[in-house]
Amino acid sequence: MIFPSRLYEGDTIGVISPxxxxxxxxxxxxTDWLKHLGFQVRLGKQIDQVYGYLAGSDDERLEDMHEMFSDDTVRAVICSRGGYGTARFADRIDFDLIRKHPKIFWGYSDITYLHTSIRQQTGLVTFHGPMLASDLGDPDVPLLSKQLFSQLFQPMSLRYDEHLSPLTALSGGTAEGMLVGGNLSLLVSTLGTAYEIDTRNKLLLIEDVGEAPYRVDNMLNQLRLARKLDQAAGFIIGDFHTDHPPDKESSLTYEEVFRTYLGTLGKPAVSGFFIGHCQPNFSVPLGVEAMLDADRKQLWIQPGVM
Incomplete structure (x- = not known):
């Protein structure tokens, strides 16, 4: 794996909307908060473009991404928000450019497609964490969401246990492996493509928002049929919620769905992590080694920068 260099005061952070x-x-x-931390901020040229539900055309969004990676004065690239659209240009990303100019890359949700494709094509460690406009620009953002940005300043191991949130062990045991994953619907959308998620001997992180339990059931079943669940070493289940919960009498719960697909494989599986579309949003590096102890309900993650 390629570990990006840590950030230092005065470094420039590039902001894009892919x-x-x-x-x-x-x-x-x-961005004012980033400047208060001592960083310079450079906005992508197309940051204010709007093309329907996209932040500009595919060419414009890809151009911003390429420019930020090619500019060696930019030490980190942070996404402004998620939404939809990164998969539309994934097959035109210059992965050689990213491999030759490795740097911190940060975001989540739809950015999952970029995390997966960049890691598997280049070996770069990236970061699954809250984005600027949709999270860190909220005046009520929890302190923890901001504090975990400090993992970019020095190599820092992370530990998650029930001091942070109640956790549920769906299946016991301990497993070690590379931490991969992110948004469940985006992971499923990689299947059958050149960027299909590789879960072999990996700890698989999943999270999603706005998806009813039957939709989560459908997506996990697709991963099951693609043997992605069988191949994984263990499962880290982040936040799942919807603003329109179904009638309990006519629906399974999220936990019942998780137990069906992840609690019966004889591999450690723990749910309840504040990772994903939630506050606080516990940011983690993807592509690093981690250990999940389902019996003690603890997760350890190695540093993501050097």
Whole structure:
């Protein structure tokens, strides 16, 4: 794996919108926070473009991404928000460029497609964490969401246990492996493509928002049929919720779905992590080694920078 270099005070952080268009007012508040930390901020040239539900055309969004990676004065690239659109240009990403200019890359949700494709094509460690306009620009963002940004300043091992949130062990045991994954619907959308998620001997992280339990059931079943669940070493289940929960009498719960697909494989599986579309949003590096102890309900993650 390629570990990006840590950030130092005065470094320049590039901001891009590879998926949906950001709320520019909230983006300004978040970039002010980065400046307060001592960083310079460079916005992508197309940051304010809007093309329907996209932040500009595919060419414009890809151009911003390529420019930020090619500019060696930019030490980190952070996404303004998720939404939809990164898979539309994945087959035109210059992965050689990214491999030759490795740097911190940060985001989640639709950015999962970029995390997966970049890691598997280049070996670069990337970061699954809250984005600027959609999370860090919120005046009520929890302190923990901001504090975990400090893992970019020095090599820092992370530990997650029930001091942070109640956790449920769906299946016991301990497993070690590379931490991969992210948004469940984006992981499923990689199947059958050149960027299909590789789960062999990996710890698989999943999270999602706005998906009813039957939809989560459908996606996990697709991963099962593709043997992605059998191949994984263990499962880290982040936040799942919807603003329109189904009638309990006519639906399974999320936990019942997770137990069906992940609790019967004889591999450690733990749910309840504040990772994903939630507050606080516990940011983690992807592509690093981690250990999940389902019996003690603890997760350890190695540093993501050097």
């Amino acid at each position: 998926a949906g268009p950001p709320d520019l007012e909230r983006l300004a508040k978040a």
